[in-house]
Amino acid sequence: MIDAMDKAAGISPDDALFSTRRFRPEFVQGAEECRLSVLKPANDQGLAPNLRVALARRMAALNADAALLDEYDTQLAQLDPTEQLRALAHGETDLEEPLATIARHVDLVTLTPNKAEASHIALLTQAGLNSPQIVALSELIAFVNFQTRVATGLRLMRSA
C-alpha cells in the first residue's frame, strides 16, 4: 500500500522506486509518524488540524509543489475551513490576528530561513502564541519543508 510520501511523489507499488524506498523502512515509517505528529497530533496545543492543513497548503504553494498542494487542498476541503482559513491557505496576507502574524512567519521561514532573527519569535509571542504553540508551529513548518524536498527528490529520480 502506498503512503503519503509515495502519493506526493507519484509512486505506485509496481514502480522500482516503491521497493527501493522500502530498503529503509525506518525512513518510510518515520516520515509517516512525523506527518501525523504535526498534522494530526493527539494534543494539538491549541493549533487546530484545519489551521495546520491550511498552513501546509500555503507552504506547498510557496515550494511550487503541485502534488502536495492538491493533496492539502483536498484535505482542507474536508475540514470545513472558515473564510479566513481558506484565505490563509491561499497565500493571502490581509488576515485577522493571529493568522496574519502566523502567515508572515510561515512565509519567512519557508522561503528565507537564513533571514530569521529573535524578533520574529517575539512577534509570535506578541500575537498571543505560547511556547508549546511556537514549537508546534515551528515543527509543522519544518516538516512540510522536509516533505516537499523528499517528494521532489523522489520525483526527480523517477524522471532522471
Next chain:
Amino acid sequence: MISSVRLKPLTWHPYIAPVELSEATPEQLEAMKVTPSAKKVSEYVRTLVHDPESYLARTVLFNAIMYVEGGLARSDRELGALGASMVNGCKFCAVVHARRHAELTRSDDVVTALYLDRPEALGPRDAAIYSFARRLSAAPSEATADDIAALRAVGMDDAEIIDLIHAISIFGWANRLMHILGHAETGK
C-alpha cells in the same frame, strides 16, 4: 597553498524558555527519556520538548537518517547536511556537520573548500553531492533530473541517492528549528 579551516564548536541558546526538568510532564520526560533527577539535558532538547509528540517522532527519524547502518557513507550524509545548512543559514548546524565530516574523512580539505567558497576544489563525487544539496535546499527547490544523473555518474545507486535525499531534507527541517528558535554563540 591555502591553510586549512578548523572550526570551533558553537553553543546554542533558545529565544524561548526551555522546559525545566522539575516542571516537565510525564509525557515530556518520557519523550526525553530522562528522569527528573537527570542533570544534563541540552537546552535544545528542553526547548523542542514543549511539543513532545513532534519531538519524539522527529528524533527517531533524524537518528535513522543520519546514523542507520549501510547505504550511503556517513561522511556523504554529513556533506549533504552541511550543504543544506549553508543554504538555510544555520551556522550552528553547519559547524557541527562540517566538524563531523572532517572527523569521518580525517581531512579538512572539503570543509576548507566550502568555507572559503571554493567548491571548484572538490572532487567529482563531493561536487555532485554538494551541488545537489544546495539546489534541493533552495525554496522552491532548484534541483533537476540532471542533478540525479550527476550522482549516478559518480557511481551512486538509487538506494544511496534516497539516503542522500533524506539527509539533505532532514536539514531542511532541523535548520528551520535551530536557526529559527535560537542562535549560536562562540564559547560556552
